[in-house]
Amino acid sequence: MQLTMLKHLKCSTMQKLANNNIQISDAHGGVRVWDPLVRIFHWSLVASFATAWFTSSSRDETHQWIGLIAAALIAFRLLWGFVGSPYARFAQFIRNPRVVFNYIIDILKSREARYVGHNPAGGMMVLALLFGVAGTALSGYLMTTDAWYGEDSMQITHSVFAYGVVLLLPGHIGGVILASVRHKENLVRAMVTGKKSQAQDGDIA
Numbered sequence: 001m002q003l004t005m006l007k008h009l010k011c012s013t014m015q016k017l018a019n020n021n022i023q024i025s026d027a028h029g030g031v032r033v034w035d036p037l038v039r040i041f042h043w044s045l046v047a048s049f050a051t052a053w054f055t056s057s058s059r060d061e062t063h064q065w066i067g068l069i070a071a072a073l074i075a076f077r078l079l080w081g082f083v084g085s086p087y088a089r090f091a092q093f094i095r096n097p098r099v100v101f102n103y104i105i106d107i108l109k110s111r112e113a114r115y116v117g118h119n120p121a122g123g124m125m126v127l128a129l130l131f132g133v134a135g136t137a138l139s140g141y142l143m144t145t146d147a148w149y150g151e152d153s154m155q156i157t158h159s160v161f162a163y164g165v166v167l168l169l170p171g172h173i174g175g176v177i178l179a180s181v182r183h184k185e186n187l188v189r190a191m192v193t194g195k196k197s198q199a200q201d202g203d204i205a
């Protein structure tokens with residue numbers, strides 16, 4: 001294992017991004033990007049959200065327990081966004097809306113840079129998904145409390161959040177497929193192995 005500081009980045013924004021990061025490369029030239037907890041978090045969140053979705057009319061408490069697992073996963077991820085490995089940190093992938101906007105323009109013009117971590121649009125999507133699942137779980141929990149039990153407003157809030165997340169998914173999965181094709185890198189596999197290929201000239205680490 002060797003530590004590689006990025007020296008080839010020229011513009012100041014890129015340098016700022018590079019200063020926050022180190023690439024940890026292995027013997028095969030891959031970079032460890034997603035730590036094991038991020039990967040376990042992601043696939044457990046997918047499983048718990050999908051299971052909660054498909055058990056939403058269960059007569060026992062299965063739906064509520066599975067939903068609470070999703071809530072616990074989100075709570076962990078919020079903490080990990082501050083103390084986790086470099087690419088897991090919010091500071092690494094939450095970017096100014098102007099940067100996100102320019103990145104989307106770059107995608108439309110087929111000239112977007114490859115990011116080793118989440119790209120600016122992907123980072124926004126990550127935030128939206130975390131917020132959406134958190135809102136779904138919180139409103140679901142509130143529906144079971146004395147204060148909100150049987151209240152239409154909370155039931156509607158719960159449905160709006162749950163359906164909101166489902167509406168985001170084509171954007172999330174479409175973005176993953178688009179970036180995988182454009183940068184010739186299987187991002188789904190990277191979310192399993194944790195590894196991506198090392199930054200080349202023009203990429204942003």
Ligand code: HEM
Binds near residue numbers: 041126130172
């Ligand atoms: C309920 C469904 C899903 C939810 C709530 C969800 C949520 C998320 C979140 C929160 C992240 C950020 C990971 C992190 O930094 O901790 C993420 C990343 C990612 N997700 Fe999902 N996801 C879902 C479904 C999927 C599916 C079905 C796929 C596979 C096609 C997928 C592929 C990925 C990949 C590849 C990344 C990394 C993207 C990148 O390289 O920047 N996700 N997802």
Ligand code: HEM
Binds near residue numbers: 052137140158
């Ligand atoms: C985060 C994952 C969750 C998802 C995807 C989800 C999704 C849903 C959906 C789609 C419905 C049906 C809404 C409708 O009929 O329009 C529902 C109902 C409900 N959810 Fe959730 N939910 C989640 C978490 C929770 C949690 C954490 C709780 C409570 C601790 C909860 C409690 C309920 C209750 C009590 C109902 C009403 C069931 C009924 O009709 O009897 N949900 N949920």
